[in-house]
Amino acid sequence: MNATPTASCTFARRATLPTLVATALLLGACTSKDQQAGPPPGAGQALPVTVLAVQPTRVETSVEAVAQTEGAKEVEVRARVGGILTKRIYEEGTAVKAGQPLFQIDREPLEVAVAQAKAQLAQNKARLEQTAREAARLKALLAQQAISQREYDTAASDDAAARAAVQAAEASLRQAELNLTWSSVSAPVSGITGRAAVSEGNLISTGGLLTTVVQVNPMWVRFSVSENELNAAMPGGKFKPQAVRGVELVMPDGSTYPVRGKLNFAASQINPSLGTLQLRGEFANPDGSLLPGQFVRARLLTGERDGVFKVPQNAVMQTDKGAVVMLAGADNKVEPRPVQTGAWSGKDWIILGGLKAGDKVIIDNLIKVRPGAPVAPHAPGEGPGAAKPGTAPAAAPAAAPAKG
Numbered sequence: 001m002n003a004t005p006t007a008s009c010t011f012a013r014r015a016t017l018p019t020l021v022a023t024a025l026l027l028g029a030c031t032s033k034d035q036q037a038g039p040p041p042g043a044g045q046a047l048p049v050t051v052l053a054v055q056p057t058r059v060e061t062s063v064e065a066v067a068q069t070e071g072a073k074e075v076e077v078r079a080r081v082g083g084i085l086t087k088r089i090y091e092e093g094t095a096v097k098a099g100q101p102l103f104q105i106d107r108e109p110l111e112v113a114v115a116q117a118k119a120q121l122a123q124n125k126a127r128l129e130q131t132a133r134e135a136a137r138l139k140a141l142l143a144q145q146a147i148s149q150r151e152y153d154t155a156a157s158d159d160a161a162a163r164a165a166v167q168a169a170e171a172s173l174r175q176a177e178l179n180l181t182w183s184s185v186s187a188p189v190s191g192i193t194g195r196a197a198v199s200e201g202n203l204i205s206t207g208g209l210l211t212t213v214v215q216v217n218p219m220w221v222r223f224s225v226s227e228n229e230l231n232a233a234m235p236g237g238k239f240k241p242q243a244v245r246g247v248e249l250v251m252p253d254g255s256t257y258p259v260r261g262k263l264n265f266a267a268s269q270i271n272p273s274l275g276t277l278q279l280r281g282e283f284a285n286p287d288g289s290l291l292p293g294q295f296v297r298a299r300l301l302t303g304e305r306d307g308v309f310k311v312p313q314n315a316v317m318q319t320d321k322g323a324v325v326m327l328a329g330a331d332n333k334v335e336p337r338p339v340q341t342g343a344w345s346g347k348d349w350i351i352l353g354g355l356k357a358g359d360k361v362i363i364d365n366l367i368k369v370r371p372g373a374p375v376a377p378h379a380p381g382e383g384p385g386a387a388k389p390g391t392a393p394a395a396a397p398a399a400a401p402a403k404g
Helices: 003-037 108-143 149-181 227-233
Strands: 047-053 057-078 083-088 101-105 184-186 191-193 209-226 246-250 262-266 276-283 295-312 317-319 322-328 334-338 340-345 348-353 360-362 375-378
Touching: 057 191, 057 227, 057 246, 057 340, 101 209, 108 149, 209 227, 209 295, 227 276, 227 295, 246 262, 246 276, 276 295, 295 340, 360 375
Parallel strands: 047 375
Antiparallel strands: 047 360, 057 209, 057 295, 083 101, 101 184, 191 209, 209 276, 246 295, 262 276, 295 348, 317 322, 322 334, 322 360, 340 348
């Protein structure tokens, strides 16, 4: 009696095990199909982006070009007399005033030359006195017909030659005295001195280079702009130097020089090989912050323009079809918009055409956005990443447990 139930239980266990296995396989297959058919996590979610609602404004029209600074006066200091350089008086690289002594050349040979010129002048003057007396004496004799006309003419010629010799001696003395004064070499203009080209003890010749002096206040800035850019930037479409409102300098670090300059030179003709016009600006430089030879950017201010827009430079993308900005449309979908760009204004780009008031320009996450994709626009300083006043930053979500 007991054997029968035991056999039945054993058969039931044997029948149940395959059934359970089949059921588990069926459930796994259904689960796998559901996961494959369902959307991936995060699909269809709007990408948070920062947008800037642009409004038309007025800006100064300008043209920028690479420029280089140069001193208003760059003078080579050269020796006007030859001799041994005995002393350098100034400190190299320091500021000097016009007329300040810089070098001293040996004076002794020049003083000897002055003494010789004085002696020669005295000798010629004595000769002149003699010829003048002789000419006066013969003139009286000629009136008495005691001598011939030829004798008197000879005496008069000697007197004239003596007078010319005196004049030549006076000029030689003046030249010798000038040479003596030129033994002290002075700064021709006020400015910053350069390195001494020769050192003490060297023999220098007339015209030898000693140093340079650069006048740095005011400072000149030289640059060239293409004819097409100049004409496009001018209100009337034609470049006129007198219509330029001023010149600004953009320093190598991106800052703007605090003093606005003026245009003090415009070439009379276009460079035929480059198609550019050479220009020069003048800037006050009282503290010497500008140095000659610096590479900067010159911004030529040509006028004003209404109805333009400013957007950050990183919001403008360059494509093979031109400049494009990404907008958050009315349905919060990405809309590419071709635009016409102008010059830079600080960290912004001036947009001359393609935008209208109220357009929401996307200014971040530009690598992730795609035309037609949904976005969640927010104003600068807002959005999911911005912390609200009086609240602590949200804690990071806990990691999901690993599957065994």
